[in-house]
Amino acid sequence: MHLERLRENMEKKGCNQKKTAAKTKKKKFSFKLLMIFLAFEFIFSACTAPFIVYYGPFQNLKKVVVGTAMSTLTHQYIATTFLSKEKIDEILHGPKVQASENDSDTVTSDKQNISDIKISNNHDSSMQLKEIKGDKFDAYMLIIKDPTRIRVGYTSKIGKEGQKTSKIAADNNAVAAINAGGFEGGVSTGTGSIPSGTIISGGEVRFKSSWLKEDQKLDGVMAFNSKGIMMVGKYSVSDLLKMGVTEAVSFGPTLVMNGKPQINSDGGQGYNPRTAIGQTKNGEILMLVIDGRRGLKEGATLKEVQNIMLQFGAHNAVNLDGGSTTTMYLNGEIVNTPCDALGERPTSSIVYVKP
């Protein structure tokens, strides 16, 4: 507006002839000018956008962009072109802060209080399915009353080929299942054939990654003992066996331990489809799948997964493999909508519910 007025003033000062000449000239070139204007706006915005996003005041947006880019394998350049590795780490995980302000000592004691979980001995065979409507995703929570029904299943062709969650579940006569541990080459063309970390099922170690050293602790373990108590946190395979664990996979990170949230900031992985598992104080198992990567339904941050777990009363919870692997199976049907074009993706391990 201000500029228009300025121009008018200037034109008024000039003689009439000049004015008409200027007007016709202006009309003649307006289309060309518009194109130049649009091209300029586009190029200028494209060039400045990374600097504003990465170095500007939008902390939240920055985390989302960097986190989402870094959690893929092929699009990390979006972040790495403009930011150093240290800077990326700082954006995603922040300068080391403690998990909770009023419990500054919880971080040092990262041991789970197993005795917190009280499981009643009457084996209630009921299940409940809840649909969750988030702003940026649709999700399903399956609540299983009796935790002693939980088992880990895995592809029958370990090392050769992965299998779909529904296939492993059906082979094990499962009532319900979710995908569980990660696998090598997961993001690009992984077929789920080679698991990552460990798989313990039926009290035996069914798989151990070759890179896993003796006594090396795995981050984000999900383990069950025969009483149905779920353990989360960092454990080595031998720790798990010593603790009497009969079922386990590893992925992580741990979301909730001893009722306390474990994720700082947004979790540093942007918005993606997610799978997670939790246990309430009275032993109920919470199986969660969150769909995403579909238009405006992008998925959830790790923090939001944690928030859902806390809302459902999780005392302990851990994140499992997400992205296009995220699948929930119930009574012979797939409950959620896996985001891959070919539907359910093969994986190497699942957590399932015995009949």
Added chain:
Amino acid sequence: MKSIRKIAVWILLSFIAQFSLYLYLDKVRYVEQTTFATKSVEVGKKSYKQVDVKIPEGAKNINVSYDGRYVAYFQNGVLKVIDSFTGNEKKQEVKAGNEIAYYRWLPDEERIFIAEKDVKKSRLTFFSYDVKKNDKNQIMKKNEPVTVALPDSKSEVEDIELSTLTSVIYVKINHTGKRSSVYRIDINNALTKVSTNGYVLGRIDTINRKDILLYEDMFNLRDAQIRLTNSSQILKINNVKGLCLLSVDLEDVIYLGELEGDKVKRIYSGNLEERTDKWKVTELKEPVDRKDLYITNEGKIYYNDNLRGVVIELSTSKETAYKGKFHQMFNNGIATISDNKLLKFNFK
């Protein structure tokens, strides 16, 4: 001065637009959500009855899903899918100006992969349709539809093969003058044209665990050469001429047929890791037409004896009798058509 001022205003405009967008994303869109609305969903085991599926006059391209539950066909340019458990019908309309160029059921899922053709612009776009959820999704790359431009209006999609474990899709397009080309869409929806030896191609098929396409190189029309996209190797069986590509099962066992005229008289099967002279040889009692042969996901070989109205499993000679006109086999049975109805007979 004027132009400097102009550019300054433009720069300002760009900043205003960017900052308002970023402010929206930062403060509204990407704000952490802490409470979530929930709704209970009924859990219960549903039981299904089989319903007769009527096939109307004029229905074309009738195909059943791998498990036989769903039947799909074209009618007046619309793709219809009928659930034989409930009788429910679902329609797949296409955008004005588009037509369905090809569709195919996944070998192990109740899902259809669709190629749509924009008739005017002569180009293809692709969709994945989850039948159970009635959810159709376009194959997109960076928010743009994955598109194959056809060189002319006579080019047609002839086949689509899906490697379900590596999530790679191959689309075979026939052009005029027996030329074909094959396009590949990988798990990240990146589209590439497959480089093949020559351009006269017969059947194609994929390996599931590895991203390899098998194809019949038909340059020498009498004698197809079975080639692989990852090497210059040709799949040959010693002293055998006239091989054809039959199938690849879910265990990645490749089935090649030895032809006598147009019919298959012997089947060679094995995987790429084994030498072909170690492959299993299965004799057929009498030569069988390619369309009467079916190999299941698990590698069982069935063939149709049209005169007697039975399908025979090759290794055990178990027979399954059927009624009506033989239409096709699926993973666990036979589909026939009788009095405009689709009938199913499970393998014995």
